[in-house]
Amino acid sequence: MNVAFNSILNSLLDVFLPAECICCANIIHDNRFICPDCLQNFQPVPETLRLFEKKKKFGDKGLVQDFFPLYIFENHTEIQKTIHAIKYNGKYLVGRSMGRMLGQALIKQLGSLTPEAIIPVPLYKYRRFERGFNQSEYIAEGVSDILHIPLQTRWIKRIRNTGTQTHLSLEERQENVRNAFVSPCPQNFEGKHILLIDDVITTGATISECAKIFHKHGATSTIAASLALAE
Numbered sequence: 696m697n698v699a700f701n702s703i704l705n706s707l708l709d710v711f712l713p714a715e716c717i718c719c720a721n722i723i724h725d726n727r728f729i730c731p732d733c734l735q736n737f738q739p740v741p742e743t744l745r746l747f748e749k750k751k752k753f754g755d756k757g758l759v760q761d762f763f764p765l766y767i768f769e770n771h772t773e774i775q776k777t778i779h780a781i782k783y784n785g786k787y788l789v790g791r792s793m794g795r796m797l798g799q800a801l802i803k804q805l806g807s808l809t810p811e812a813i814i815p816v817p818l819y820k821y822r823r824f825e826r827g828f829n830q831s832e833y834i835a836e837g838v839s840d841i842l843h844i845p846l847q848t849r850w851i852k853r854i855r856n857t858g859t860q861t862h863l864s865l866e867e868r869q870e871n872v873r874n875a876f877v878s879p880c881p882q883n884f885e886g887k888h889i890l891l892i893d894d895v896i897t898t899g900a901t902i903s904e905c906a907k908i909f910h911k912h913g914a915t916s917t918i919a920a921s922l923a924l925a926e
């Protein structure tokens with residue numbers, strides 16, 4: 696079945712069937728997507744790990760000024776099931792709901808940092824067509840709802856399919872995403888602080904490549920945030 700059609704069908708079923716937790720399938724009786732028991736199992740990223748990973752992925756004076764991942768990504772956990780549901784089972788509204796949670800966390804973490812535009816990492820156009828949506832866009836929408844910072848989905852685009860990067864090393868990922876993004880409106884970046892949103896940040900190669908474009912066009916800073924941090 697066409698994936699985009701499947702997404703629409705899933706959304707319609709969600710309206711008419713009792714809500715099930717997307718992680719454990721237990722029935723839930725409010726408007727949430729994840730039951731309180733599963734939600735408790737999400738592991739927030741401790742500050743020491745966040746700082747360690749920031750340095751490892753982006754260096755001390757890199758293009759990415761700061762980095763805020765919400766939860767630790769591990770296989771066979773609730774966060775993996777949630778991200779999988781968002782990306783592959785058409786549960787994009789869960790993405791928006793999780794994005795709001797990320798937004799709430801960012802209110803505290805951003806402090807004096809004041810981004811002026813929220814940009815989701817774009818998918819290549821055929822990938823987006825195949826999936827029917829870009830999951831990072833829904834997450835970014837949720838963040839924008841909370842932070843009241845405009846969402847900009849057309850400031851950069853991915854100009855080639857970079858495929859799955861799951862089994863690639865850092866160097867291979869850097870090579871794979873090199874020059875994969877362009878901006879159709881480079882003048883928009885001049886003097887701007889950017890908040891860049893992705894679903895999962897692993898090596899940071901994709902984030903760094905996007906930040907490179909922002910800075911090439913005059914952006915002042917890039918802060919990266921994601922639902923999950925993977926090793």
Ligand SMILES: [Zn+2]
Pocket residue numbers: 716717718719720721729730731732733734
């Ligand atoms: Zn559950």
